Amino acid sequence: MTESSRRPHLGRRSLLTAAVAAPAAAVASGTLLGAAPAAASASGPRGWTSRFDPESPRFTIGVLPDTQYLFDEDSSDPNPLRQTFRFLTEERAARNIAFMTHLGDVTEHGSEHEIELAGEAFKVIDGRLPYSVLAGNHDIQRGDDQRGDSAYLREFGPARYAKMPTFRGASPDGYNSYHVLKAAGREWLVLALDWRVSDKGISWAQGVLDANKTLPAILTTHDLAWADASGTAALSQFGQRLWDALVRRNDQIFLTLNGHYWPPGRTVLKNDAGNDVHVHITNYQDRYYGGAGMVRLYSFDLVRNVIDVETLSPWLLGLDADERAPLEAENLELTGPVDRFSLEIDFDARFAGFAPRTPPRPRPAREVMPRGTVAYWRFDAEGFAGAGTDGATVPAGAVARDLTGGGNDLTMELLHSSPAEILRWSGEHHEGQPAHASLRFDGGKNPDRGAVLRSAPNAPINSMKFESGYTIEAFIKLPDPFEGDHAWMGILSWEGRSGDAGKTSGWSPEEPTCSLNLSPERFLQYVVYPTDRDADPTSWSHALPVGRWMHLAVVNDSRRTIVYVDGSKIARNPTQPSRGISTLGKPFAIGGTQFAQKYGQGYYGWIGDVRIVARALKPKDFLTPFAG
Known part of the structure; x- marks a missing residue:
């Protein structure tokens, strides 16, 4: 988004016109709503899974917000994003990175040139780490998720995720998708929703939740909440609609992530079950070098019952320390209260309403008396x-x-x-x-x-x-x-x-x-x-x-x-x-x-x-x- 649209009730910025081609055959066929294809099996190709331990109680999800200023026609520079992707794949084993999600506004104008350039950059991560991408207002030209074909959909539609072991399906329009991660010995649902989800899209998302009733869910979308200068977040106009129609009614959704607005911020809301929903805004496009490929890392620790959050720019961290310019040194890592923090969540208690843990049974003495x-x-x-x-x-x-x-x-x-x-x-x-x-x-x-x-x-x-x-x-x-x-x-x-x-x-x-x-x-x-x-x-x-x-x-x-x-x-x-x-x-x-x-x-x-x-x-x- 732009500086002029930092508050939720202001109109969307006019976008440059881009050519619109015929709908992609895969989307038109309507075959992507159900389970993922055979190539996305639970084990998946070795490249997707070999550096990740799904049983460890500690795992990480990478969150990428608005990269639009890195893909701005002839002002584009994909290098910071490529470096972020290299960091995520190189650190996958050490940080036990399960997944990466992009929060929309991949590009500035959604043109064929920008979208293709971004799609090429994402190849660094293809086959190495599963991920989701959703459309922000700068990636598409009009309307809600019923808008039909677009350059974005052809590059970042369901076909891109088909071979990922986490991918489970997409809405018939192709703009909404979901993934199921195996991490910390259990499954987690990630919903990636278009920046303007239609009633049909919300109905599809509800169907996904209903079909996965026991999975804790993370909802990602482009526009949900905005924050004031102190970092205190509140629902945007569209966010309120999504909250009322979907989030508050589904206890499974415990964390929501969105970009679009800056500054970043966070808040905690109560859903209809009386449980906490953590609402987070991640966006650094207003900072040096369009955010310099900043990535937010959510490190889940089910032993300590916390999620540790940190924000950094792998591109800037990779520069020679002696040669970093002042702004480069200033933006290596962000340590403010909305950029680096910990969430205390008793996961068993929070998920008890939809996925109560079955405690181990008593074991008779004969089973526990070894030689x-x-x-x-x-x-x-x-x-x-x-x-x-x-x-x-x-x-x-x-x-x-x-x-x-x-x-x-x-x-x-x-x-x-x-x-x-x-x-x-x-x-x-x-x-x-x-x-x-x-x-x-x-x-x-x-x-x-x-x-x-x-x-x-x-x-x-x-x-x-x-x-x-x-x-x-x-x-x-x-x-x-x-x-x-x-x-x-x-x-x-x-x-x-x-x-x-x-x-x-x-x-x-x-x-x-x-x-x-x-x-x-x-x-x-x-x-x-x-x-x-x-x-x-x-x-x-x-x-x-x-x-x-x-x-x-x-x-x-x-x-x-x-x-x-x-x-x-x-x-x-x-x-x-x-x-x-x-x-x-x-x-x-x-x-x-x-x-x-x-x-x-x-x-x-x-x-x-x-x-x-x-x-x-x-x-x-x-x-x-x-x-x-």
Whole structure:
């Protein structure tokens, strides 16, 4: 668009006249509404997919706005756009780029010459990265998407996308299309709509959404919203029509992207389901060199539940730093609040209304006891005799069975004069936990209180040395808010003085020979006295978060110990040799750690399944598998 049409109610700029040829045969046949042709199979040609991981929880979508000033008759310069395309293809693996979408106004006048020049530039990306393009007001000469044939349609119509693995179809007129991306282990819908969608076009788009009811959708179009100087966006006149007729009625649409207006901006609107729809304007044609091929990168992270957004010009970044002119240096990357920001989106919650996640089913014990399992405890009916309902008190003397049958049952004991309700059954659990149950401990200091589950005096686990290696796993959750003083509370341990094991070089001969604890800063501490030396190699984690479940794993391969949190190796794992555990024939316990053979405070929070295997496991073999 032009400076004179920066507000939504002003008329469209008069365009130069361009020749209009007969409608393209492919569009006239009306065969492009349904599924994509065979060439666009789910796997697609190797060039489309070989550098992209569809299962990674992190992926990127590139967004290109108005490139019209780069394709302006004899003032054209496609080089910035070509460089952007090279950047997207070269960075595809590193940034896991799934797709690129252009927001319209590819060219300034929509002439045969400009359109052909742009089409040639797009060949840099053809076969390497799937993409969509939609018509802006500068790309076509008249009317809505029922306008018939145009130079734009012949170059950027459905035939251009037919071999892309993401392409699923186009409206009969050819000006609207949709793609389905496989990313982060699920499918995503991208709707690319003409700058003036007719009632027929809206009906087609609704049909696409109805046929893909479970897919989260990103709507791209040229004219939807405009922004004031502060970057606060509002719907344009046409945008309001599209919002009322399509967007607000379809909860699937969680993000809309448009160009046309500048400055860029964003806002959040509520749809009819009461959920957020993020409305973003991306347009840099008013900046140096017509935007210098600026690309907006939307980096989805389904682990952190955020979309990180950045804006940059690969063309300017590629120039020699010592030779960049002032304006070139000024426009390398844009860091304002509408150019570089993060969106916090709980994807599961946002998509629950149309695509609720099916949580993993409980897994019976027999499915999660690999070779070498010496003890496995869980707190559902399978693992706990007389397991109660959520919130029910666990009585003293209750027994958690060792489901291996190895004789390592644990018996609940109250510490000090703790009330019976200090330990309760809970339905809370880690999503990947085999048992959908846990125990809620309410231990603490001043006065000391708590409960522990202890093995019997003659249980085999009490004397196992694990000199061939071991893996100890536990699911835990810390309360939010994390109230009170719980410094050095124990999660699990073996009882007995390290001094009695002949260990003299540790912090104190009164501490036990093996324990998993939490520091005052909520750092996980694993301390062990190995059998092969007088030492106490100790691992320390980062500060553990509150209010969310975590999987902990301690893995020893008979040479050294590595501690993992949620499948990720922590930083402070000692390289000091460590073989086995200097157990003393004294009980193993969950919910506390002794000092000088006495329990002080008990654990505060939830504990789920606990498993001990007498060999080193890889993360992919943990109770909830992680890549490794």
